[in-house]
Amino acid sequence: MALVTALAARSRRCDVTGLKVDWHAETLIKVNAVVAVVCFLVGLVAAFGLVLTRWQAVHLLPADLFYRFLTLHGLNMLIFFIIFFEMAVLYFAGPVLLSARVPAPKLGWAAFGLMVVGVLMVNTMVLGGKADVLFTSYPPLMAHPLYYLGIILFAVGALVVTCLFFAALVVAKRERTYEGSIPLVSFGALTAAIIAVITLLHGAAIYIPTFLWSLGVMNMDPQIYRMVWWGLGHSSQQINVAAQVSLWYLLAGLTVGGVVLNEKISRMAFVLYILFISMASAHHLLVDPGMGPAWKIWNTSYAMYLAVLASMVHGFTVPAGIEMGQRLRGYTRGAFEWLKKAPWSDPGFSGTALSVVIFGFFGGITGVTIGTEQINIIAHNTLRVPGHFHTTVVGGTALAFMAVTYYVLPLIFRKRVRFWGLAKIQPYLFGLGIVIFAMSLIFQGIFGVPRRHWDISMSNAPFQVEYHPAVQLFQATMGIGGLLAIAGGLAYILIAVATVFFGRPFRLEDSHDRTGVPQGIWNLPPQVHTGAAVAAVHRRGSPGTIVLIGIFFGCFVLYYFANWKILSFLWKVG
Amino acid sequence: MEHTEAHSAIVSPQGTWWRPAGRQEKIWVSIAFVWCLILFAMMPFWHFKGGQNPSGIRAKVNPQDFAARVEKFIADYKVGEDNGVAVVAPPPGSHIYMAGQMWRWYPVLKLKEGAQYTLHLSSLDINHGFNLFPVNLNFQIVPGYDYGLKIVPNKSGDFRVVCNEFCGIGHHMMVGKVVVD
Ligand code: HEM
Ligand SMILES: [Cu+2]
Ligand SMILES: [Cu+2]
Numbered sequence: 001m002a003l004v005t006a007l008a009a010r011s012r013r014c015d016v017t018g019l020k021v022d023w024h025a026e027t028l029i030k031v032n033a034v035v036a037v038v039c040f041l042v043g044l045v046a047a048f049g050l051v052l053t054r055w056q057a058v059h060l061l062p063a064d065l066f067y068r069f070l071t072l073h074g075l076n077m078l079i080f081f082i083i084f085f086e087m088a089v090l091y092f093a094g095p096v097l098l099s100a101r102v103p104a105p106k107l108g109w110a111a112f113g114l115m116v117v118g119v120l121m122v123n124t125m126v127l128g129g130k131a132d133v134l135f136t137s138y139p140p141l142m143a144h145p146l147y148y149l150g151i152i153l154f155a156v157g158a159l160v161v162t163c164l165f166f167a168a169l170v171v172a173k174r175e176r177t178y179e180g181s182i183p184l185v186s187f188g189a190l191t192a193a194i195i196a197v198i199t200l201l202h203g204a205a206i207y208i209p210t211f212l213w214s215l216g217v218m219n220m221d222p223q224i225y226r227m228v229w230w231g232l233g234h235s236s237q238q239i240n241v242a243a244q245v246s247l248w249y250l251l252a253g254l255t256v257g258g259v260v261l262n263e264k265i266s267r268m269a270f271v272l273y274i275l276f277i278s279m280a281s282a283h284h285l286l287v288d289p290g291m292g293p294a295w296k297i298w299n300t301s302y303a304m305y306l307a308v309l310a311s312m313v314h315g316f317t318v319p320a321g322i323e324m325g326q327r328l329r330g331y332t333r334g335a336f337e338w339l340k341k342a343p344w345s346d347p348g349f350s351g352t353a354l355s356v357v358i359f360g361f362f363g364g365i366t367g368v369t370i371g372t373e374q375i376n377i378i379a380h381n382t383l384r385v386p387g388h389f390h391t392t393v394v395g396g397t398a399l400a401f402m403a404v405t406y407y408v409l410p411l412i413f414r415k416r417v418r419f420w421g422l423a424k425i426q427p428y429l430f431g432l433g434i435v436i437f438a439m440s441l442i443f444q445g446i447f448g449v450p451r452r453h454w455d456i457s458m459s460n461a462p463f464q465v466e467y468h469p470a471v472q473l474f475q476a477t478m479g480i481g482g483l484l485a486i487a488g489g490l491a492y493i494l495i496a497v498a499t500v501f502f503g504r505p506f507r508l509e510d511s512h513d514r515t516g517v518p519q520g521i522w523n524l525p526p527q528v529h530t531g532a533a534v535a536a537v538h539r540r541g542s543p544g545t546i547v548l549i550g551i552f553f554g555c556f557v558l559y560y561f562a563n564w565k566i567l568s569f570l571w572k573v574g
Numbered sequence: 575m576e577h578t579e580a581h582s583a584i585v586s587p588q589g590t591w592w593r594p595a596g597r598q599e600k601i602w603v604s605i606a607f608v609w610c611l612i613l614f615a616m617m618p619f620w621h622f623k624g625g626q627n628p629s630g631i632r633a634k635v636n637p638q639d640f641a642a643r644v645e646k647f648i649a650d651y652k653v654g655e656d657n658g659v660a661v662v663a664p665p666p667g668s669h670i671y672m673a674g675q676m677w678r679w680y681p682v683l684k685l686k687e688g689a690q691y692t693l694h695l696s697s698l699d700i701n702h703g704f705n706l707f708p709v710n711l712n713f714q715i716v717p718g719y720d721y722g723l724k725i726v727p728n729k730s731g732d733f734r735v736v737c738n739e740f741c742g743i744g745h746h747m748m749v750g751k752v753v754v755d
Contacts, residue, residue: 258582
């Protein structure tokens with residue numbers, strides 16, 4: 001019945017936010033999100049096998065299956081789950097936030113179909129053992145041509161959705177569906193979309209030649225492949241960052257009425273992301289033989305760390321905006337009342353807060369450090385690398401996606417979230433698990449333990465390798481942290497699937513029973529403040545955030561120079 | 575200027591939003607910017623003053639040619655065998671070679687503590703990863719490229735070379751050896 005009315009109206013008015021929601025936008029958000037969750041499940045099943053194999057005490061999988069699962073995990077998590085979710089974010093941040101329509105809905109559906117076909121092709125090849133090349137597929141390792149073709153189809157679909165997003169902005173502007181400038185969340189999504197276009201062009205530049213190479217019609221230089229492939233591989237992480245930071249701003253507003261400290265600063269920081277991403281491929285090639293030091297230094301630092309500057313800006317303005325929003329709601333005592341009285345049992349809020357901390361603190365500090373030209377010598381291809389990116393893309397991006405899901409389910413799917421008690425602890429479970437897991441990888445990496453490795457006891461090798469005894473301890477914490485994170489991931493899937501298919505419908509009128517719907521939806525915090533109170537809060541600033549950011553900065557400096565110190569003890573090399 | 579309006583990030587800003595930043599933001603952006611400059615400056619500084627750099631002598635090389643250089647190097651300085659792998663003791667100051675190949679590193683190198691060598695690394699087939707264990711020096715080994723690195727072992731001992739780039743099903747068996755005395 002609801003479907004019929006929606007079909008007739010082709011749009012509805014959201015009773016919480018007052019936005020006009022286009023039927024196609026809403027439905028495309030739903031299908032993209034559902035497929036994203038399916039890919040996440042595939043990735044989780046693979047993660048289970050990986051963790052329990054890398055944990056030498058268990059050593060679950062045989063070698064061939066380990067590398068097959070590793071390929072499956074990298075692709076389904078990093079590429080399919082994340083990008084399908086981002087497609088949903090684009091439909092939300094364009095048409096929905098601007099109360100506009102999807103310009104060419106048929107194209108949206110065609111793109112979705114293309115992406116699904118791509119995923120099926122790739123996964124069939126991987127599971128069939130025709131693409132044991134890991135998700136980076138460095139030549140001369142070669143996969144079946146259909147593997148590369150599947151990736152190309154997926155990417156074309158994503159490119160179409162990105163173009164639809166641009167078109168939606170144009171249509172919204174022309175049809176005057178909003179007044180003033182586009183909101184910051186949409187602006188952030190716009191930067192993500194622009195970066196996506198640049199990224200997908202790199203993707204075409206590498207996957208089309210590689211596809212032809214796999215057909216035997218052209219040659220492929222392994223070093224050039226690595227350079228162009230990482231133009232895709234890293235830039236796509238910058239899409240994630242832009243999308244995830246946009247979600248932080250969104251959720252800060254929805255959960256506690258977080259404000260934008262200064263539109264200019266936040267928007268400039270987003271623009272910095274666009275300007276410098278193409279250089280990002282360099283930090284994967286710091287100890288490669290194909291490039292010289294000048295190229296490496298200039299590019300790995302994104303021309304003097306200006307993209308890092310951007311993240312450091314968001315890392316301040318997001319918590320400071322939350323602090324100010326809370327102060328405007330009356331939590332003004334001391335430096336930290338705003339933080340103590342924050343809605344920690346709202347998974348939308350706790351997920352966001354954890355995502356900010358895990359991404360910014362753990363991910364940022366470890367990433368900038370190992371991305372330094374010389375420090376990379378002690379980190380490249382060790383477990384420090386997956387340790388780092390499980391804090392950024394998993395503890396940061398994936399957790400932000402989970403947090404927003406708790407708002408999407410009631411607002412878009414219009415269902416009450418099932419297993420609400422579990423939902424309240426899910427971000428903590430997943431976040432804690434990932435931090436323990438990732439830190440354990442990093443510590444093992446510091447002892448030289450390699451990434452992408454089936455058996456660090458090196459059975460059947462001509463020479464024995466004995467790792468430092470501490471590695472055993474970190475192996476165990478890696479196993480425990482990994483299993484906790486997997487449990488958190490499964491809880492997320494259970495909650496999402498149960499809600500979508502068996503959730504009780506949510507209507508704002510039924511506010512006597514509050515289970516299954518986050519507090520920000522029942523009482524949307526004020527999104528606009530005016531008057532003298534604003535001036536007072538602005539004068540006071542955000543003292544609590546200053547303390548937090550001071551701790552972050554101190555740790556950053558310490559960790560960074562400690563690594564130089566470690567490096568200086570090693571053999572002279574150069 | 576007094577702010578009398580504040581809004582969240584889902585609200586369309588009205589009027590001009592290009593306004594000066596607050597004091598705290600200005601301070602943080604300045605600190606962050608200076609820090610970024612330091613992060614940047616450390617790399618050229620270490621390039622000139624530090625002892626560990628990935629620069630090396632880099633050249634393209636045909637895998638067959640590289641294999642021939644390794645064979646000649648072995649023939650010149652071979653002193654024995656270890657587990658079926660040739661052991662080579664080159665003179666200090668010389669150019670020395672190690673090849674990565676599915677799934678072995680060869681030859682075994684015998685080096686002198688404190689002496690300098692130019693270590694040439696390359697692959698005869700696909701990508702491999704050079705990890706000197708337990709020193710933890712890591713370099714990417716790409717077929718078709720010769721990576722020549724000046725090294726000075728600063729401690730005697732028995733070292734391993736672990737492959738840390740995925741190179742197929744036998745990746746975990748790919749362990750080489752370096753001895754320093
Ligand atoms: C939920 C818990 C997760 C666990 C326990 C987990 C565990 C692992 C493990 C054990 C590895 C292998 C490390 C190695 O041997 O080098 C790995 C690799 C990887 N993971 Fe995860 N992972 C999780 C979630 C995710 C998510 C959500 C993403 C992306 C969004 C992700 C992206 C990756 C990537 C890109 C790799 C590298 C694959 C490669 O080296 O080819 N993981 N993960
Ligand atoms: Cu290898
Ligand atoms: Cu290997």
